Amino acid sequence: MKNHSAIQVRTDTQTAARLRLVVARLTRTVRQHGAAGLTPSQLSAIATIEDFGPIRMSDLAARESIGASVATRVVASLQELGYVERIDDATDRRACLIKLTDDGRGILKNLWGERTAGLNARIEQLSATDVELLQAALPVLEKLVRENEIRHSVIT
Numbered sequence: 001m002k003n004h005s006a007i008q009v010r011t012d013t014q015t016a017a018r019l020r021l022v023v024a025r026l027t028r029t030v031r032q033h034g035a036a037g038l039t040p041s042q043l044s045a046i047a048t049i050e051d052f053g054p055i056r057m058s059d060l061a062a063r064e065s066i067g068a069s070v071a072t073r074v075v076a077s078l079q080e081l082g083y084v085e086r087i088d089d090a091t092d093r094r095a096c097l098i099k100l101t102d103d104g105r106g107i108l109k110n111l112w113g114e115r116t117a118g119l120n121a122r123i124e125q126l127s128a129t130d131v132e133l134l135q136a137a138l139p140v141l142e143k144l145v146r147e148n149e150i151r152h153s154v155i156t
Contacts, residue, residue, distance in 0.1 A: 029118075029119075029122070030115050030118065030119055031115075036107050036110065036111050038107075038111075041064075041066070041070075041074050042074055042077060042078055043111070044064060045060060045064060045071070045074045045075065045078065046078060046083060046084070046100065046104055046107070046108055047108065048060060048063050048064055049084060049098055049099065049100050049104075050100055050104075050105070050108055053097070053098060053099045053100060054087060054097035054098060054099035055097060055098055055099075056089065056095055056096075056097055056098075057071055057072060057075065057096070057098060058071075060075070060098060075098055078104070081103075082101055082103045082104075083100065083101055083103055083104030083107060084098050084099065084100055084101060084104055085098075085099060085101050086098060087099055
């Protein structure tokens with residue numbers, strides 16, 4: 001039985017390593033379809049603000065796994081571009097919230113459309129069997145992401 005556990009752990013480690021590599025490569029491939037002149041940090045911050053905003057700077061930093069000073073610089077650059085704005089926090093007058101502007105929402109919508117179209121073109125090149133396998137794997141991948149989001153929401 002002990003050998004079975006060792007084999008299972010090795011298989012899980014190999015699976016995790018393969019998954020990490022394929023996700024990184026797929027992310028790089030998807031990113032090739034437009035970036036709207038944004039850095040990966042800016043784009044990630046805008047997406048997080050879209051998902052969880054209006055959001056406090058400290059919550060943004062926690063969700064992005066970056067320091068407060070880095071979050072401040074990223075938000076300042078996005079503010080200069082007109083994609084985010086700071087608004088007063090109605091629950092705490094000492095704090096402010098970061099929210100997307102209409103331009104920020106527009107740039108994200110365009111970018112997501114470009115990237116989805118690019119990825120869709122690649123998926124269309126797969127066999128029907130491979131597309132079915134991909135569709136079957138999506139709930140598991142979504143669960144991995146949800147569990148990470150749940151851990152972040154408990155922390156913040």
